[in-house]
């Protein structure tokens with residue numbers, strides 16, 4: 001019956017009758033809304049899907065520090081600088097909770113990071129776009145964190161316990177992030193004409209990349225059907241994208257800014273906006289590594305990892321020494 005909830009690619013999701021006893025018992029736990037904990041039995045595919053999604057989510061938080069970190073030294077006031085610093089530090093914390101959640105599934109943080117650096121794991125496409133002006137920092141908070149919350153609030157109910165619990169904390173912090181972004185946009189949109197122009201330009205450049213954050217259209221989404229059957233994902237990509245547009249358009253209107261979409265129109269029948277799809281060719285190019293900043297982002301991450309090697313080595317040596325002296329004392 002769970003398969004009926006699945007909106008995409010449902011032909012690939014196996015019915016209860018096609019499962020082994022263990023798989024069926026697992027699926028029934030999911031269907032009852034029980035949380036799965038790391039020591040519970042789980043199908044290999046469930047474990048792999050979670051490692052992929054949580055790992056990519058963690059990488060997104062860490063790589064996501066880069067476009068905003070770019071503006072810490074150039075924030076317009078001391079207060080804005082302190083807020084931005086706190087936000088970027090929060091992203092590091094989110095990455096760490098998520099790597100810990102992934103580690104409960106039997107993969108190490110080092111392994112995940114090596115996969116990222118080898119180009120074998122993804123991070124969110126959005127972070128391959130540059131932050132050219134201060135208004136972009138407003139747009140990132142307002143739109144990028146806004147899209148992230150839209151995706152992450154339902155993930156608080158995801159079936160895997162450690163991921164779900166990490167999401168509860170992350171969502172609290174993300175709402176502060178979204179509000180600080182909107183606050184920057186309000187200042188810029190109500191400022192002088194150059195500031196208003198910067199705010200509009202930031203919206204123009206970040207609108208479609210933000211829509212892409214929800215993933216390909218449901219027709220193209222390869223993982224949604226199985227992930228929804230396992231309640232790893234709660235909504236389809238298109239459902240969340242629609243909710244995001246419906247929430248964000250009135251906010252843009254409040255700011256006196258124009259969403260860069262000539263086809264944007266309220267549709268009374270569906271109770272939501274009709275809007276233009278992002279350019280999916282561009283999306284898939286960014287995923288292949290051909291976005292404006294892919295190379296720069298990976299170079300920065302690899303350099304940070306290499307520069308930090310002496311700290312990791314030092315901590316390991318210290319831990320080994322302590323372990324050796326404790327063992328000797330016993």
Ligand code: BYC
Nearest residue numbers: 057060061064123124125148212213214215221222223224
């Ligand atoms: N970018 O079958 P689909 C943040 C990939 S960070 C890159 O629909 P799925 C923040 C997808 O991985 C917020 N790749 O996949 C941080 C798959 O490829 P693989 C990050 C994407 O997993 C700092 C293929 O396309 N949030 O908020 O069912 C500062 C087919 O897609 C993207 C999360 O990570 C993309 N946008 O659904 C500020 C949320 N979209 O893996 C803010 C958790 C799709 O087979 N993740 N792909 O090689 C999810 O909810 C889901 O993984 C997605 C994709 C909705 C993203």
